[in-house]
Amino acid sequence: MNPLTWYDAPVRALLGGVFVLLVIASLIGRGLARRPQDGAGRATIENLNARIRAWWLMCALVAGALAGGLSGAVLLFGAISFLALREFVTLTPTRRADHEPLFWAFFVFLPLQYWLVGTGWYGMFTILIPVYGFLFLPLRSALNADAQGFLARTARTQWALMVCVYCVSHAPALLTLELPGFDGSRVALLLWLLLVVQLSDVLQYVWGKLAGRRPIVPRLSPNKTVEGFAGGIGSASLIGMLLAPVTPFTHGQAFGIALLVCLLGFAGGLVMSAIKRDAGIKDFGAMIEGHGGVLDRIDSLCFSAPVFFHVVRYFWSP
């Protein structure tokens, strides 16, 4: 069977573009590794090459899962949510009385949320965690009769579910939207979002390394600079605009929406930095070589996916 028939034409074009980009990045990384460097420079280049290798793997995983359409996307993002939630809860102080609520979070609310997304039941998946999880989890915790730090503990569990499961699940939910007047591919729309958000992260890193001078929020995230912020978000928004043909947006709309999701992505990275700083850690985990944990990679998606979903649903869906 010809693998090319697994995808619609716009998806093929986007995946082809990503492939070319990765080849170029790998060649640049290899070229940089050959140049003589001092100790710190070599460490940066090694980390860069580790990141590029991890990007190959992540892109392959996404491409493979998207061949399975909605089911593939639900399984992929469900797994990502599971790994992210595991990292989040591991680094959050919990007490014995949180054990049962956490079991419910991992093994009931997470699968249920993704099942609802898979069935396209919008009215239910938007309230499952913010309403029913919000009401049930503190009750289950209260039944364990441990009052110490109760509100803070309950809030942590709820926050973990919201950011790792609820927010992320809006990415595959894009595939369930009815978009009359859009004869393109909804998989391509999801890919457009992932591309813009992740390219924004990458380009902020690149601009920061090349031109970064003034730190933007030194007390939370010493590596983020004004130059990285402006250059990265500006260039990623332009790429989003150029890719407008795979979306239902005009070029102007595509630029505006890309700018919005990039800014939200930055906000996500900033908020997660504050959580990490509070916990006294640099990364949420060590699962992805060179990047840290899964949650370090998707923090920008957590914030941008739900808003992007609502923008598309509000303006392009009946």
Place this chain on the structure above:
Amino acid sequence: MRRLARRGAALLLVGLCRGLTGVRALWLGSLPAAGARVYFANHASHLDGLVIWAALPPALRTRTHPVAARDYWDATPLRRWLALQVFGAVLIDRQPATAAGEADAARADVLAPLLAVLERGEALILFPEGTRGDGETVQPFRSGLWQLAQRCPRAELIPVHLENLNRVLPKGSMLPVPLLCAARFGARFLPVDGETRADYLERARQAVLALAR
């Protein structure tokens, strides 16, 4: 057929354990090696023995035997099969903590099957607290560790600290919560001349605690 079932069960449980806890083995002062060894660790969950076992390279697993309490693991056919056939555990009779000097003769008999394993040049996984704690503290060690060190001086005693297992499957719960765990293996624990049994056991306990982050 039976061997296949045993192997399959072991692989399945190791896979589940790894998938659930993403357990990382950190060798901080020693390296995985065959030979007479006693891995001694803090004890907070039923998964502890499995986690250390899963953290070892596959070739060493069949030569590493968890020490388990007979009163629990011999109670049902499934538990007995898991303990003896799948994990190659050594079952011992749990005894109340003995006062110093008392009942040493009885203790020596209890330890005989453990010494036999060490004499064969194989390894043990031992939880010297004797029972699962709440995970917050490490309880005082029972004297079995000291007895083993006395009677088999060539055995290498390796302290191990298990992190987060009390949060994955705490005492009193049958429901696991999948959190990231780590098994930290420290440097070989050696006796000091002229130290009493109580001092030795307390120092061994501190060696485990020192590995905590």
